[in-house]
Amino acid sequence: MxxxxxxxxxxxxxxxxxxxxxxxxxxxxxxxxxxxxxxxLLPPIIKGADVAVPAEVTVLVNKSVLMECSSSGSPAPRNSWQKDGQPLLEDEHRQLLSSGRILQ
Known part of the structure; x- marks a missing residue:
């Protein structure tokens, strides 16, 4: 004081x-x-960003792939996904699960 x-x-x-x-x-x-x-307030932190994450994910045609992005902060951050720098929207081929935390 x-x-x-x-x-x-x-x-x-x-x-x-x-x-x-x-x-x-x-x-x-x-x-x-x-x-x-x-x-x-806490800035967003992506969990696991400090460990090695594969730079490339390979999936067989007609098979599913899951990519996870778990974050924390205060207030709680909203996750969003981009593909080639553009916002990624859900469609019949892409689904956002767990409030955007998982992309399928």
Whole structure:
């Protein structure tokens, strides 16, 4: 805390720092308070991105292939897929499963 308790600083916020913070001012004439609801956001992280993933997937014609992209963050990220840099839409040949986490 700084300035006689007037400023509360949380350096390098962590998820567990999220919550309701209340400043209470009290003197002989009474008291007043101010509340802050603090949310700590996490950037999207694709699980497994730090391990070797095959750069190429081979599938036999008329067979199925599954590609998984599991992510986390706060708020929860939405997954989407692209093919050759263009948004990939579902059709009879492509299905998005588990809210976009798996492409079949």
């Amino acid at each position: 700084f300035s006689g308790g007037r400023v509360l600083q949380i350096p390098r916020a962590k998820v567990e720092d999220a919550g309701r913070y209340t400043c209470v001012a009290v003197n002989e004439a009474g008291e007043d308070s101010l509340q802050y609801d603090v949310r700590v």
